[in-house]
Structures are given as structure tokens and as C-alpha cells.
Amino acid sequence: MKVDLLLTGADFITLDPRQPRARWLAVHGERIVAAGTDPAEAPKGYRTVELGGTTVVPGFHDAHNHTVQYGLALRHVDLKSSQVRTLDELYRRVRNAADRQPAGSWIVGEAYDQNVLGAHPDLAVLDRAAPDHYVQLTHKSRHMCFVNSAVIDALDLQDAPDPMGGTVQRGPDGRPTGLLLESAMELLRPLTWPASLPAMVDAISSAHARYLAEGLTAVQEAGVGAGLAGSSPLEAYAFQVAREQGDLRVRTTLMPVNAGAEPIRGANSDDVFGFGLGLRNGFGDPWLRIGPMKVFSDGSLIGRSAALNDGYHEDPCNHGMLAMEPVDLHAVLRAAHRSGWQTATHAIGDRALDAVLDCYERILAETPRADHRHRVEHAGVAGPDAVTRLIRLGLIPDPQGRFITEIGDGMIEALGPDRIGWCYRSRSWVDAGIELPGSSDRPVVDGAPLLGIHDMVNRRTASGLVLGADESLTPLQALRAYTYGSAHATFLEEDMGMLGSGRLADLTVLSDDLTTIAPERIRDIEVVATFVGGAAAHDPQHLAEQAAPCI
Numbered sequence: 001m002k003v004d005l006l007l008t009g010a011d012f013i014t015l016d017p018r019q020p021r022a023r024w025l026a027v028h029g030e031r032i033v034a035a036g037t038d039p040a041e042a043p044k045g046y047r048t049v050e051l052g053g054t055t056v057v058p059g060f061h062d063a064h065n066h067t068v069q070y071g072l073a074l075r076h077v078d079l080k081s082s083q084v085r086t087l088d089e090l091y092r093r094v095r096n097a098a099d100r101q102p103a104g105s106w107i108v109g110e111a112y113d114q115n116v117l118g119a120h121p122d123l124a125v126l127d128r129a130a131p132d133h134y135v136q137l138t139h140k141s142r143h144m145c146f147v148n149s150a151v152i153d154a155l156d157l158q159d160a161p162d163p164m165g166g167t168v169q170r171g172p173d174g175r176p177t178g179l180l181l182e183s184a185m186e187l188l189r190p191l192t193w194p195a196s197l198p199a200m201v202d203a204i205s206s207a208h209a210r211y212l213a214e215g216l217t218a219v220q221e222a223g224v225g226a227g228l229a230g231s232s233p234l235e236a237y238a239f240q241v242a243r244e245q246g247d248l249r250v251r252t253t254l255m256p257v258n259a260g261a262e263p264i265r266g267a268n269s270d271d272v273f274g275f276g277l278g279l280r281n282g283f284g285d286p287w288l289r290i291g292p293m294k295v296f297s298d299g300s301l302i303g304r305s306a307a308l309n310d311g312y313h314e315d316p317c318n319h320g321m322l323a324m325e326p327v328d329l330h331a332v333l334r335a336a337h338r339s340g341w342q343t344a345t346h347a348i349g350d351r352a353l354d355a356v357l358d359c360y361e362r363i364l365a366e367t368p369r370a371d372h373r374h375r376v377e378h379a380g381v382a383g384p385d386a387v388t389r390l391i392r393l394g395l396i397p398d399p400q401g402r403f404i405t406e407i408g409d410g411m412i413e414a415l416g417p418d419r420i421g422w423c424y425r426s427r428s429w430v431d432a433g434i435e436l437p438g439s440s441d442r443p444v445v446d447g448a449p450l451l452g453i454h455d456m457v458n459r460r461t462a463s464g465l466v467l468g469a470d471e472s473l474t475p476l477q478a479l480r481a482y483t484y485g486s487a488h489a490t491f492l493e494e495d496m497g498m499l500g501s502g503r504l505a506d507l508t509v510l511s512d513d514l515t516t517i518a519p520e521r522i523r524d525i526e527v528v529a530t531f532v533g534g535a536a537a538h539d540p541q542h543l544a545e546q547a548a549p550c551i
């Protein structure tokens with residue numbers, strides 16, 4: 001039999017236990033039909049692509065990502081600490097934007113970090129930088145933001161009570177300082193939310209072009225439709241439009257936020273908890289589908305809003321905040337579980353993690369379900385007891401390797417020396433037999449998967465400290481997380497995550513073998529090409545075009 005495409009001339013790291021390494025891969029339609037080591041056994045292909053001594057791995061898959069927020073942020077003022085290291089520079093960038101934009105428009109800044117700047121912005125100085133605009137500066141954690149007086153006045157925030165799970169920070173005079181924490185950011189919504197459909201489609205399109213260049217072939221959207229992570233109630237609609245227009249170029253699993261879910265009445269005992277029509281995770285196809293229900297239980301560590309049992313190192317009276325009362329969290333998780341949902345609950349601090357574990361202890365005792373794959377997003381601070389409980393309950397933690405480099409120094413400050421070994425564990429989970437996913441939480445940090453893999457292996461902070469050396473993964477374990485592990489975390493492992501017969505031909509071509517290169521050089525590896533469903537989706541060297549038609 002002749003196949004559509006034969007890929008040769010590379011070392012294929014398949015992650016398929018039956019054949020971990022291959023020298024050729026045969027693709028027919030969208031799927032891999034065979035792989036082998038002996039060139040003499042390769043079938044003939046209508047096209048043969050010679051990959052020039054590269055290394056090929058299953059396509060990278062980010063299990064926790066925010067495409068629309070990232071794509072929208074590409075158009076905002078960049079305040080990342082790599083660009084902006086002083087408050088003066090932050091104000092200068094806001095002033096520049098004010099000079100360019102019409103009065104009365106929004107200036108949105110992205111990713112300032114008070115850990116680097118020394119402090120949050122000052123309201124009076126910010127007001128002078130942009131007196132005629134609305135200003136919103138989003139914190140790097142995306143769990144808080146800073147607004148100017150124009151926004152405070154337009155929304156009457158002077159008198160706004162704090163919402164559950166949020167704070168309008170106030171000075172000694174009782175006036176808002178400009179800082180809005182956690183759910184208080186939702187007070188901005190009358191002015192800023194939802195994003196428009198064309199803006200979201202455009203955001204998806206520009207984000208996916210970058211993802212393919214980084215070797216990503218699949219992502220999971222950790223919160224769409226509602227809540228802090230959602231950009232619009234029409235977010236799923238935007239992904240559908242993007243697909244119809246040919247702009248959905250990376251396979252996407254959507255995690256709807258629980259805030260949009262409700263009890264749906266069926267007949268008699270058929271009632272379920274979920275979204276319109278009773279759709280739930282698994283609905284769709286590998287290009288666009290519904291994944292777990294996303295639930296929030298607390299905030300962020302570097303923003304000092306993650307819920308901690310023993311408080312913050314330099315501020316022990318601050319224990320962070322829970323996004324929901326434990327009784328409400330239990331009700332949501334229980335209803336979702338009993339309605340057949342897989343859930344993915346954001347829990348960073350150990351107090352939030354304990355609350356989630358308490359819930360699942362009760363829920364799984366009451367209604368056991370084999371292979372539920374309920375997830376804990378981040379599991380940022382996990383003490384020894386929590387590790388044991390999480391493993392026993394069969395939950396899947398989803399830590400972000402890249403957090404260690406970009407915000408690890410801030411996490412060390414927040415936690416102090418005693419708890420730092422509990423932070424963003426990886427090895428503890430893998431050694432316990434958990435199929436660990438790989439993810440970035442982009443745009444919180446740079447989402448390039450090779451950076452995430454590098455950091456899961458090296459665990460070095462920006463200042464050069466190694467954070468929890470015991471929690472390092474081997475390069476092969478980190479690769480598995482960012483491919484097979486992520487697929488498994490959303491029940492897609494039969495379709496992707498391995499280069500084996502029957503799976504989708506989603507693969508990433510790399511300049512070097514990440515399992516043999518020096519670990520500190522993994523981040524320097526280049527993505528040579530990216531194939532999705534057997535088609536070259538990113539191919540700057542035109543490898544696929546030079547394919548020899550085989551007669």
C-alpha cells in the first residue's frame with residue numbers, strides 16, 4: 001500500500017512503549033499508519049519528506065492556556081519585567097500610549113510585577129501620566145489589576161463594597177488606591193467586558209500563528225465563557241467562527257467556567273448541572289471540543305491572594321483568600337461530578353488545596369467513579385499530607401514549570417524557606433505514577449513549550465536559585481508531560497501524545513534531541529517545523545514543499 005506521506009531522515013522519539021524510537025513515519029490522511037526503524041520496511045509515499053537529521057517528537061500540547069487573553073494582550077502596552085524594571089518606565093509607557101490614543105479610550109497595560117518594580121503604581125502619578133484616558137494595568141498574575149481615577153470615578157468604586165473573593169484596596173483615608181484584587185476585577189466589567197466577537201477571532205488567529213512556531217499542536221483553554229478567565233459568554237462561538245474561517249490552526253479543548261453552569265431540568269431524575277443542551281466534556285472532535293469544567297478556589301501566590309494555611313512569609317496575618325466558601329465549592333464540584341463532568345479546579349495555596357481535597361474526599365466516597373481524572377490546576381503549594389491525599393484520591397495536578405523561572409523568586413519571598421520545597425512539585429507526582437500534564441498558563445508566563453520543558457528539568461529561578469531540586473523531571477519525563485500527559489489529562493490520549501499507528505499525525509520537528517542535549521541548553525533548541533494532521537502548519541524552511549513526489 002502507498003501512503004500519503006512518508007517522513008524520513010529524523011530520529012523520532014515516539015513515546016510509544018512498543019517502539020520508543022523510529023527512523024521513519026508513514027501518514028495516511030490525518031493519521032499515522034506505521035512507524036519503523038528499518039528504512040527497507042518503510043512503505044512508499046505519494047510524498048516523502050526528508051527531515052535532515054532533526055529530532056521529531058509528538059506535537060506539544062499545553063494543558064492550561066488562555067488563547068483569547070493572550071491574543072488580545074498582544075495589542076496591549078507591554079509592562080513585562082523583561083521590558084519594564086522601574087515604575088518610571090511604567091509611567092513613561094502609559095504616557096506614550098496616551099499621546100498616541102484618542103482621549104477617552106482605554107490604555108491597557110499587561111503583566112507589571114510589583115516584585116520587580118518595588119511597589120504597585122501610585123494613583124496620583126498614574127493619573128498625571130494619562131489624565132484623559134481610562135487606564136487598566138493588569139498584574140503579571142492576572143489575579144489583580146491597577147486602574148486610574150477615571151475608572152474609579154466612572155464605576156463609583158469609592159463606595160463599592162468588596163465582592164466575595166475580592167478586594168478594592170483602600171488607603172488610610174478610605175479611598176481606593178487603584179488596586180483591585182481577584183473578583184474585584186470583575187467590577188470593571190460594565191466598561192470592559194465582554195470582548196467583541198471579531199476581536200476574539202482575531203486574537204485566536206494571531207495567537208495560533210505563534211503557537212505553531214513554538215511547536216504547539218494542541219492547547220486546553222483553562223476557563224472560557226465566564227469568570228476571571230473568560231473573555232465573553234460567546235467565547236466558544238468565537239472559536240467556532242475561527243474554525244470556519246480557517247483561523248483555528250491549533251487543536252483546542254475548551255474548559256467552560258462553572259460560573260456559567262446551572263441546574264438543567266431533564267425528565268424525572270435526569271436533571272444535570274451544566275450548560276445549555278446538557279453538553280459536557282468530550283463533546284466535539286479533536287479540533288474543537290469541550291473539556292473539563294473549570295472552577296476557581298483561590299488566587300495567586302505572587303499576588304499574595306492564594307489561600308495559605310500559615311499566611312505569607314513577610315505578612316503572616318495575610319492568609320490569602322478563597323474564591324468560594326468551602327460549602328459552595330463542595331456544592332459545585334459535587335454537582336459537576338454527579339453530572340458526569342471532569343473538573344479542573346484552580347488551587348494554588350495549601351489552604352485552597354486542602355479545601356479541594358476535602359471536597360473530593362466526600363464526593364468520591366459518596367459517588368465513586370473509576371478514571372474520573374479530576375484535575376487540580378497549579379497545585380502550587382502542596383505539603384506532605386496534601387501530596388498523599390491527592391495521590392490517594394486519583395486527582396491529576398497540573399503544575400507550570402515556567403512559573404519557576406519567571407515568578408519563582410517572588411514565590412520564594414511569598415513562602416519563605418520552610419515551604420519552598422512544597423512549591424510547584426513535579427517529581428513527587430510522576431514518581432507516584434500520576435500521568436502529569438505539561439502547561440504554561442500563558443499569558444501569565446511565556447508559553448513556549450521548550451521553555452516549560454527546560455524549566456521542569458532545570459527548575460532555576462530568574463536570579464539563578466534552584467527551586468526544589470528534588471522535584472526536577474528528566475527531559476524525557478518533561479517531554480511526556482507536555483505531550484502524552486496533557487492529552488491524557490483531557491481524555492485525548494487515544495488520539496494524540498504518541499507517534500504511533502492510529503494516532504493523529506501531529507508532530508514537532510526539533511533542531512536537537514532534547515533527551516541528549518545538555519539540560520541547560522534545552523531552551524535553545526529550535527522548532528524546525530510543526531505538522532498538524534499530517535500537514536505542515538509551520539515550515540519556514542519549506543521542508544514539505546521540497547518533498548519528493550515518489551513515483
Ligand SMILES: [Zn+2]
Binds near residue numbers: 064222
Ligand atoms: Zn490560568
